[in-house]
Amino acid sequence: MTTARRPATRKAAATRVEILVAAAQLFAEKGYSECNLRELADKVGMKAGSFYYHFRSKEEILDELLKTSIALVTDAVTEAIAAEGPEAPIRARIIAALRAHMTTFLSADGHASAFMRVWEHLPPTMRRRNREKRRAYAEIWYRLMEEGRAEGLIRTDIELRLLVPFVIAGMSRTIEWYNPRHMTIDMICDLVVRVYLDGGITAPGSAKDTGASRAAE
Secondary structure, three states: OHHHHHHHHHHHHHHHHHHHHHHHHHHHHHOHHHOOHHHHHHHOOOOHHHHHHHOOOHHHHHHHHHHHHHHHHHHHHHHHHHHHOOOOOHHHHHHHHHHHHHHHHHOOOOOHHHHHHHHHHOOHHHHOOOHHHHHHHHHHHHHHHHHHHHOOOOOOOOOHHHHHHHHHHHHHHHHHOOOOOOOOHHHHHHHHHHHHHOOOOOOOOOOOOHHHHHHHO
16 A cells, blocks of 8 residues: 555656646746736646645745745755765855855756746745745855854845844846856856855956045045
8 A cells, every 4th residue: 555655656746846836937928916816737738626635825836836946945955065064164155155055056957946946027025925044045145154254254234133134135136137149157156256255246356446446634
């Protein structure tokens, strides 16, 4: 009996993933507010009754998509940091985390890209769902930035409660303008590292306090 259940369980899990991928694509095409369950059922070739077996509402699908996308990027970043090893310089661990975040958002492999693109098409109120999981992910970056400060890598004149959301949001929004026909993920990752860790768009040797000096005049 147990053996008989396993194929059914695997099939149900595969069907849920198929529904989630279809929902992510439909949300991206039409926007979350414009989609309904009948359209989603049609997209995966299911009858409404069968569809309701897996998801009872559009909100339930959204929550699952957001939970999955957060888990994907959290696992990728955590594994990338661990791969560097605890003795690795903090700069190397931050770069590994930056690259893992970017690659998860921009990669066309598997279903990750479809899941991550859901964020781009949600109204602000919907993006605030799964707040606890998003906070847990942000904590990874708070720890990295705090250690970076202690090691003299990260500047101390910017509050972390401003810096961390800025860093995460800046990386996540690249999905809106990334074009794989003209760009590579490595190009974007290199850009992010240069902007966040290597002086950004300021030319080498230029005066860093010009703006502040002018404001004081």
